[in-house]
Amino acid sequence: MSHSGGGHSSQEQERVRVTQEAFMADSPAEQPDDRATQEFVGHRELLFSVVYNMLGSVADTEDVLQETWLAWARRSGRPDAAGIENPRAYLVRVAVNQALARQATISRRRETYVGPWLPEPLLTTPDAEDSAPAAEAADAADAALRAESVSMALLVILETLTPLERAVFVLHEVFGYAHPEIAEILGRSPSAVRQLAHRAREHVQARRPRYQADPRVRQRITERFIAAALGGDLSALMRLLAPDVTMWTDGGGKVRSALRPVGGRDKVARFLRGYAARRPQGLDIRYRHVNGDPSAVVFSGDSPYAVMVMDLNPGNDQVTHIFLVTNPDKLAGVRLEDAGEDGTGETGEDGVDGTPELEERP
Secondary structure (H helix, E strand, O other), X not given: OOOOOOOOOHHHHHHHHHHHHHXXXXXXXXXXXXXXXXXXXXXXXXXXXXXXXXXXXXXXXXXXXXXXXXXXXXXXXXXXXXXXXXXXXXXXXXXXXXXXXXXXXXXXXXXXXXXXXXXOOOEEOXXXXXXXXXXXXXXXXXXXXXXXXXXXXXXXXXXXXXXXXXXXXXXXXXXXXXXXXXXXXXXXXXXXXXXXXXXXXXXXXXXXXXXXOXXXXXXXXXXXXXXXXXXXOHHHHHHHEEEEEEEEEEOOOOOOEEOOOEEOHHHHHHHHHHHHHOOOOOEEEEEEEEOOEEEEEEEEOOXXXXXXEEEEOOOOOOEEEEEEEOOOOOOXXXXXXXXXXXXXXXXXXXXXXXXXXXXXXX
16 A cells, blocks of 8 residues: 655645744643654644645645644643554544545635636656656655645546545555555445445546556647647647547636537637637746646746646547636646746637636626
């Protein structure tokens, strides 16, 4: 089983330090010792990855991790506290159940969300064999923290599972937990967990190809796709797009975006032509990995403008799904310095709007 964790970055340590100081100020009689603090810090990357894959939101994940830290600090700081035999198992159990408890609030929030909801994108480091120099230059701790984040396409599918099915799928399929371990985490019987795992796996397999396109092919298609879309090359776009391609755009009501998914090659090509015509001047495009997939990260000056992720048919390498995130709240964690230096400058121009129903910027 993997149960992956990893090192921790200075940013992670700072978050833990601030949370610890806040707790100590509120509960001076129940302060955790340094060993308990380091135990939490040592497992924080694993906790982040598990919870993020359950929720798809960095902000909600950070809130759950803070609640987990507070529960851990109270448990460790009591004078009469008995030792915890397996701190990692304890922390994962607390974090997973905190995430499940948060699902009701998240569901209510999604009901009023404007347009399609997409997971918050995470910049990730490519595998060493795909880009050894980039992997060596990247922060190893950040790579470890993001290592178990599944693809954007799979996260979208996981949104259609029940919270319990998703928790079981993430713990078993992504992190390698055995069914009895998951049963203990969730407080369910092993047989109930096996049933949840079976339903979740069948649901995902029915909506996701068993095999994925080669990462180098995905990188090449992504670059060709962006060049065709921004260059207005309609014939090239039509060759790249699958007949039944679907595009999701997440602006959250804060930027102009489609209110519903756009389906079909002609409609998607028309949408992209209109989107390219409205783009601002001087966009900077960086080709980076987002949630493990080769993607386009777009900046306007130093500010993130959009993240575009594509999913391919591994049989013919045509684009089957396009995920475009432009909601500035979801791009807050995308920083220019994290996106590297090798960008492609693009120049926008005014044009005719060829998009379907759109949400105007307030």
